[in-house]
Amino acid sequence: MEFFFEVLIGGLLSGVMYALVALGFVLIYKASGVFNFAQGAMVYLAALSVVGIMEWGAPLWLAVILAFAVMTAFGIGTEKFVLRKLVNQPPIALFMATIGLTFFIEGLAPMIFGSDPRALDIGIVDEPIPYILENWNMVISKFDLVAAGVASVLVATLALFFQYTRIGRALRAVADDHQAALSIGIPLQHIWAIVWGVAGFVALVAGMMWGARNGVQFALTFTALKALPVLILGGFTSVPGAIVGGLIIGASEKLAEIYIPPVMQDLFGGNFGGIEGWFPYVLALLFLLVRPEGLFGEKHIDRV
Amino acid sequence: MIKNFKPAVAAAAVSLAMLSQTAAAADQYFPIPSYRVGAYGANGQAFYGGFIDYLNYVNLKEKGVNGVQMTWEECETEYNNAKGIECYERLKGKAKDSAGPIHTMSTGISYALIDKSAQDKLPLAMMGYGRTDAVDGSVFPYAFPLVTTYQMQASAIVKFIKEKVGGNLAGKKIVYLYHDSAYGKEAIIAMEAEASLNKFSLVQIPVAHPGNEQNAQWLRIRQEKPDYVVFWGWGVMNQTALKSAQKVGFPREKMIGSWWTGSEEDVIPAGDAAKGFMAATWNVAGKQVPVIADIEKVVYGANKGNLQDKAKIGTVLYNRGVSAAVLSVEAIRKGQEKYGKGKALNGEQMRWALENLNITDARLKQIGATDLLPEIKTSCDNHEGSGKVKIQQWDGAKWVPVSGWIEGNKGLIHPLFQASAKQYAKEKGITPRDCSKEK
Incomplete structure (x- = not known):
């Protein structure tokens, strides 16, 4: 039972890391109704900016500020050169634009900062907490707990921002209908620039946490793969949904990885395992059948 | 004038092309x-x-x-x-x-x-x-x-571990942690053959691509309490494994990776977590x-x-x-x-x-x-030609060789290749060459 709880808690903490990436998707989707394919690449760009700027001699705090400036400039540039031309176009056109953006970032970022995998030390050691290890014989990492704290603060801030600020309400209006929002005087261009900037900030936080955990390298773009089932579960438009979805996916995939393969081996023989790559997608697929809008997503009721 | 000029240019171009082809043939x-x-x-x-x-x-x-x-x-x-x-x-x-x-x-x-x-x-x-x-x-x-090859490399790693534990692997436990792909699975056959020969217990744990999450695998390794982890990683899976080993307190000195885990690019991103980690290599580093x-x-x-x-x-x-x-x-x-x-x-x-x-x-x-x-x-029946690796260890700044050249168990591994090649020839309708007639 002790082992079960160790796996469960470890999974929940991993899920928080997925939620950090999923948040960026939610932000863009809420503001434009578009699935931002480039979010994984943005995580890579942000983390690479931090280590790249540090290699030029800047301390961590300055590198983070400058990387945030890079992400903000990127957000404004995206609005000006990509999205502005696509106002009121079908969502698929915007989606395709974000695919192009992905390849652009994946080519440009290593060109500027180099493609060598690098370490990112943010001063938090990824080691078990001795007290928990000694008293409960469970491995709970300090780093994972800090990541959980960061994600909680981020989620709370963003939820309040969307719910209670003018810009937050404007964002939701824009997501519902670009043209209608424009007609009542909502400055669409500013709104998009702001939301892409905030998504850049979320990518920076996610990039730093994932980069400190596994190193800063091209594989950071793959973090997006972990965020997709989280979004399906939590709902594409819900900030709290991202974190709840993350927790469910993280815990279930770890428990599945531990407990399903032995059962499969007993039943069919052979060597099973490595199922956490596809298990979250199967779970998300099953969830889609029951609740297509996700746990916290907005339900669309169309008049026929 | 122009009429005469055109053929002249064409002839010159053809001559130049012929000259460049001749030059290319000598390279x-x-x-x-x-x-x-x-x-x-x-x-x-x-x-x-x-x-x-x-x-x-x-x-x-x-x-x-x-x-x-x-x-x-x-x-x-x-x-x-x-x-x-x-x-x-x-x-x-x-x-x-x-x-x-x-x-x-x-x-x-x-x-x-x-x-x-x-x-x-x-x-x-x-x-x-x-x-x-x-x-x-x-x-x-x-x-x-x-x-x-991967199989000879796995065999050489087992030989190295055997030496480390005093020459007898019977009753020991080795976890084979691998990238769940054709690459990761290649060495399984060799690890199984070695386990059967040396009477050690082999636990196989796959990691789904890209391997940037290994929490469950390392909690299981902690449960299994192996003597060594033989590690077949690639890309981000390598750093994640090293960091995860640190997280569960598994000593890096008991981890030995394949040569695709043993470059500077594999360990530097893991920082201090990589110190003490060992990997096989068929070429040494350094100037x-x-x-x-x-x-x-x-x-x-x-x-x-x-x-x-x-x-x-x-x-x-x-x-x-x-x-x-x-x-x-x-x-x-x-x-x-x-x-x-x-x-x-x-x-x-x-x-x-x-x-x-x-x-x-x-x-x-x-x-x-x-x-x-x-x-x-090399020869017709041995396109490998060596089958030897060194084991190197990351000291936190550079790779240091900690063994001489170790040859895998050729008698155990090469028959596996021959059986597989024979099967391939059968499937493809290939008539194998008679190597005794090749010079």
Whole structure:
């Protein structure tokens, strides 16, 4: 039972890391109704900016500020050169634009900062907490707990921002209908620039946490793969949904990885395992059948 | 005037084209489907940088091999199988009369090219990757898994562990943690054979691609309490494993990885978590190898170096690229002994040369590559030629060899290749060559 709880808690903490990436998707989707394919690449760009700027001699705090400036400039540039031309176009056109953006970032970022995998030390050691290890014989990492704290603060801030600020309400209006929002005087261009900037900030936080955990390298773009089932579960438009979805996916995939393969081996023989790559997608697929809008997503009721 | 001028220009153009073709025929051409961008670009930059630097070195230092200059053309594959095939098709036309071995540094691309390259009679080198049963040259005449293979490497690692635990593995437990792909699964057969022979318990734990999450696997390893973890990782999986081992308190000194876990690019991103980690390698790192230091002096001194980042000179992957080029150039020397000095080799001649390599320690010393790689002697029924690796350990700043050359259990492993090759020949309707008649 002790082992079960160790796996469960470890999974929940991993899920928080997925939620950090999923948040960026939610932000863009809420503001434009578009699935931002480039979010994984943005995580890579942000983390690479931090280590790249540090290699030029800047301390961590300055590198983070400058990387945030890079992400903000990127957000404004995206609005000006990509999205502005696509106002009121079908969502698929915007989606395709974000695919192009992905390849652009994946080519440009290593060109500027180099493609060598690098370490990112943010001063938090990824080691078990001795007290928990000694008293409960469970491995709970300090780093994972800090990541959980960061994600909680981020989620709370963003939820309040969307719910209670003018810009937050404007964002939701824009997501519902670009043209209608424009007609009542909502400055669409500013709104998009702001939301892409905030998504850049979320990518920076996610990039730093994932980069400190596994190193800063091209594989950071793959973090997006972990965020997709989280979004399906939590709902594409819900900030709290991202974190709840993350927790469910993280815990279930770890428990599945531990407990399903032995059962499969007993039943069919052979060597099973490595199922956490596809298990979250199967779970998300099953969830889609029951609740297509996700746990916290907005339900669309169309008049026929 | 214009009427007369046109034919004259055309004639001059044709003459120039003929001259350039003649010149090209005297050069030894290397088609290089390389990768320097994308997810694994950093690995490709160091490997192909070392490979091309050595070709340049031979050109500069000794004006080519008996006057035959090395030439090459790169095509970017991005480590993508489809692009690898596209590059091969694009480059092979120029390799009709003059062809160096093709190094893809990708198991996937190598698999895709095995049949094509045999049809086109262009030799495919797979040094430390690719289809390992191609060791049996009677079935795979144009494929060369030179130096060593995943299975022989796994066997050599087990031999190293056996020595570490006092010569007896009976009752010990080894976890085989692997990338859940063809690459990761290649060594399972060897680990199982070794487990059966040495009576140790083997626990196999796969990690789904890309391997950036290994929480569950390492909690299980903590439960299993193994004596050693043998680790077949790739890319981000390597750093994640090292960090995860640190997280569950598993000593890195008890982890031994394959050669695709043992470059600087694999350990630096893991920071202190990598200290003490060991990995197999078929080439050593460092600039203490005379030829590496000389390349820096001669090639970079002449401003003809291939690397933008000179800091990569002497890294594991750079030296691996140099090692691959050393073998390729030594094959050209061997081929010229048979087919005529000062002449470029075509694909068939190069195939013969690769199959008749005999690079001794004395020869390695002559070319300044002492201990860079093991001795190699290939034949029709042994396209591997060595089967030896060293174990190196990361001390926090550099890789340090902690063993001599260790040969895997050939008697145990090679029959597995032969059985697999036989099966392949049956499926494809290939009649194996009679190796006793090959010279």
